[in-house]
Amino acid sequence: MRSKFIIYFLIIVGAFIVFMPTLQTIFTSFRPSEELYHLPITILPQHPHFKNYVEVFARLPFGRYLFNSFIVSVICVVVSLFVASLAGYGFAKYDFRGKNLFFFAIVSMLMIPFQVLAVPLYCLVSKLNLIDTYPGIILPQVVSAFGVFLMRESIEDIPDDYIDAARIDGCSNLGIYWHIILPNVKSGLATLAIIKFMWTWKEFFWPLIVTTSDSVKVATIGLAEFTNMHYIEYHLACAATIVTMIPLVVMFIFFNKWVVAAMIRTGIK
Amino acid sequence: MPAFLYYAFVYYFPLAQSISFSFYKKATHVNAKFVGLSLYRKTLEDPLFWLSLKNTFYFVTLSILFTVVLALLIAILLNSLSSHKVRTGFAVLFFSPLTMSLVATALIWGWLYHPQYGLLNYIFSKVGLPSQKWLFSSSQVIPSLAIMQIWLRTGFAVIILLSGLQSIPHEYYEAAAIDGARGLKSFRHITLPLLNPHIVLVCIIELIFDIKVFDLVYASTRGGPINSSRTIVFHFYEIAFGWYEFGKASVLAILIFSLLVGMSFILWRFARKR
Numbered sequence: 001m002r003s004k005f006i007i008y009f010l011i012i013v014g015a016f017i018v019f020m021p022t023l024q025t026i027f028t029s030f031r032p033s034e035e036l037y038h039l040p041i042t043i044l045p046q047h048p049h050f051k052n053y054v055e056v057f058a059r060l061p062f063g064r065y066l067f068n069s070f071i072v073s074v075i076c077v078v079v080s081l082f083v084a085s086l087a088g089y090g091f092a093k094y095d096f097r098g099k100n101l102f103f104f105a106i107v108s109m110l111m112i113p114f115q116v117l118a119v120p121l122y123c124l125v126s127k128l129n130l131i132d133t134y135p136g137i138i139l140p141q142v143v144s145a146f147g148v149f150l151m152r153e154s155i156e157d158i159p160d161d162y163i164d165a166a167r168i169d170g171c172s173n174l175g176i177y178w179h180i181i182l183p184n185v186k187s188g189l190a191t192l193a194i195i196k197f198m199w200t201w202k203e204f205f206w207p208l209i210v211t212t213s214d215s216v217k218v219a220t221i222g223l224a225e226f227t228n229m230h231y232i233e234y235h236l237a238c239a240a241t242i243v244t245m246i247p248l249v250v251m252f253i254f255f256n257k258w259v260v261a262a263m264i265r266t267g268i269k
Numbered sequence: 270m271p272a273f274l275y276y277a278f279v280y281y282f283p284l285a286q287s288i289s290f291s292f293y294k295k296a297t298h299v300n301a302k303f304v305g306l307s308l309y310r311k312t313l314e315d316p317l318f319w320l321s322l323k324n325t326f327y328f329v330t331l332s333i334l335f336t337v338v339l340a341l342l343i344a345i346l347l348n349s350l351s352s353h354k355v356r357t358g359f360a361v362l363f364f365s366p367l368t369m370s371l372v373a374t375a376l377i378w379g380w381l382y383h384p385q386y387g388l389l390n391y392i393f394s395k396v397g398l399p400s401q402k403w404l405f406s407s408s409q410v411i412p413s414l415a416i417m418q419i420w421l422r423t424g425f426a427v428i429i430l431l432s433g434l435q436s437i438p439h440e441y442y443e444a445a446a447i448d449g450a451r452g453l454k455s456f457r458h459i460t461l462p463l464l465n466p467h468i469v470l471v472c473i474i475e476l477i478f479d480i481k482v483f484d485l486v487y488a489s490t491r492g493g494p495i496n497s498s499r500t501i502v503f504h505f506y507e508i509a510f511g512w513y514e515f516g517k518a519s520v521l522a523i524l525i526f527s528l529l530v531g532m533s534f535i536l537w538r539f540a541r542k543r
Contacts, residue, residue: 011346015362021420022365024388025377112526113481113502118509202370204484209510220370224488227376234380241373248368252361 029053029239052239056226061214062240065222070247072137072207072218073200077193080144084192088151089181093163103152110145114205122209136210137218141200147192154188155181194255198248219244318521320496321504324411328500329479331415332422336475337468339419340426345460347427348434360431364424371421375488378417379404404490410498417485422478426471433467434460473533480529501525 030048056062090096091103121140130136158181166176182189204220211217223244226237343363350356366374381388382403390401403413437460445455461468483502490498499507505525509518 007346007349011343011350011359014343014346015359018363018366018420018424020388021377021381022369024381025373028380110477112529113483113505115483115502115506115509198368204370204372204488220372223370223376224372227488232376232379234376237376238380241369241376244370244373245368249365252365252368 025238025241028234029242031235033233033235052235053243056236056240056243059236060222060225062219062222062243064214065217065219066243066247068134068216069201069218069220069244072134072141073197075134075138076141076200077196079138079142080147080196081189081193083142084144084147084151085155085182085185085189086177087148088153088155088185089177091148091152092155092158093160103148106145106148110149114140118206118209121206125210131210132212132216134216137207137216140206141203144192144196144199147196150188150192151185154185158184190255194251197251201244201248317496317499317504321499321501324497324499325480325482325501327411328415328418328482329476331412332418332479333472333475335415335419336422336426337471340423340430340471341464341468343423343427344430344434345456347431356431360424360428363427366421367424369421371484372488374417374421375485378413378420379489382413404498405494408497410490410494414482414485414489414498417489418479418482422475426475429471429474430464430467433464437463469536473536476532476536477529480525480532501528 027045029052030050031045032047032049032051087106091099117140125131125136125139128136130139162180162184163176166180171179202220203218204224207218207221208224211221219240223237223240226233226240347356347359350359369377384390384402384405387403389403393399393401402409404410441459441463442455445459481502482500483506486498486500486503487506491503501521502525505518505521508521
């Protein structure tokens with residue numbers, strides 16, 4: 001009984017420490033700016049108000065940024081699900097020459113810091129005249145090496161008998177992919193969709209170098225615009241942070257069963 | 270098969286593209302070959318390069334060590350909870366920092382670390398500790414950044430380790446208990462060896478993420494104060510996009526990539542041997 005109490009105590013303390021920065025952000029987002037630089041420091045806002053949020057949307061076209069983030073993320077999710085599941089199917093269920101080499105080539109892409117690829121990518125995108133457009137932002141993000149890895153792992157779990165049976169019944173390769181493979185890896189797809197959405201939503205570096213006009217900027221860029229070298233408007237930045245977090249948190253609450261379950265199941269073996 | 274080949278093509282096209290990008294960077298390097306290997310020499314002679322390498326290693330060591338140890342601790346604590354719902358709930362809570370973008374993280378922690386108005390110094394003063402300069406001190410900046418990274422990444426490690434712990438059959442512990450092994454002893458002889466693959470996985474993932482650290486540095490310190498938080502990728506960024514020396518940057522890019530592959534390989538081999 002006592003050890004149980006200690007365990008709970010430790011976990012709650014840990015959770016509190018982990019949650020504290022988020023809590024502080026929420027509090028700060030409701031503070032008037034004068035209160036920020038006022039001693040002594042108070043933990044709770046003394047005169048909480050909602051103006052910071054209004055200000056965030058008034059100062060910048062933040063709604064537009066959020067919309068852009070949303071569009072970019074959704075397109076990336078859809079395309080990468082499609083590509084990753086097909087590639088995963090190929091890697092898991094077919095033998096061809098150099099299969100392992102190709103697979104290694106893809107997974108090793110995970111190790112390259114994105115910044116390293118940025119220069120040639122930028123040249124390419126500008127050659128295609130895609131600078132400052134949606135396709136320009138989306139192009140380097142649509143293929144997910146992690147997704148291929150994840151899909152291969154989950155598709156390998158499907159028994160070969162299913163595929164053989166379908167083939168005997170006259171199903172084409174594409175038909176097998178559509179009718180057998182996809183329905184069987186739903187939770188893997190869900191995991192990938194969630195993770196990919198999170199990554200794209202949070203992406204900062206590439207949109208930073210490729211966008212210049214308000215109509216295509218994404219929310220993370222907007223967030224950074226509340227800071228400059230010398231002065232950071234923390235009350236606004238915190239409010240903007242909360243706004244950009246909300247979609248992910250909502251998604252997380254709705255799908256956390258999928259995320260955790262699928263992570264445990266597909267094993268990250 | 271034709272359908273598959275077609276789709277393989279659809280997929281390999283982007284892959285080929287990415288590979289060609291990596292050749293691209295080599296291509297710029299080849300173009301610069303008129304100066305031979307002198308770019309390599311220049312890069313290796315640059316004290317900033319070595320400084321940034323040192324900073325990166327310092328950062329990586331701190332982050333990996335604490336992330337893995339803390340995550341292991343939390344995962345073990347969570348694993349000993351009996352209710353599945355409570356366990357998942359807490360796991361999600363520990364995972365929650367990952368919903369925050371790196372820029373937001375840098376902002377929030379910048380505010381927490383604020384020497385005068387930040388919450389951390391406030392708590393320190395309440396507990397009776399002297400206030401710290403955090404990101405503004407050249408000796409504290411890397412540990413402070415590492416704390417941010419640990420805060421972000423621990424939840425991910427917790428989930429992987431937790432799934433590993435849950436895959437260990439209960440009978441092992443019961444058998445060990447009959448043989449008289451409890452507590453630490455069973456941890457040492459059952460949990461650690463069986464969890465080893467998961468720990469290695471976490472280490473490799475964290476290694477990759479930590480060496481690649483960029484956004485945090487960019488959004489919070491820009492390598493300062495006086496280069497004391499200049500990490501290798503930030504160094505690369507500044508050479509490429511600050512000074513537009515693409516040739517030099519490509520050399521760095523190749524070095525960073527070989528470093529990452531080499532380190533993960535060593536880690537992997539090391540883990541295999543044990």
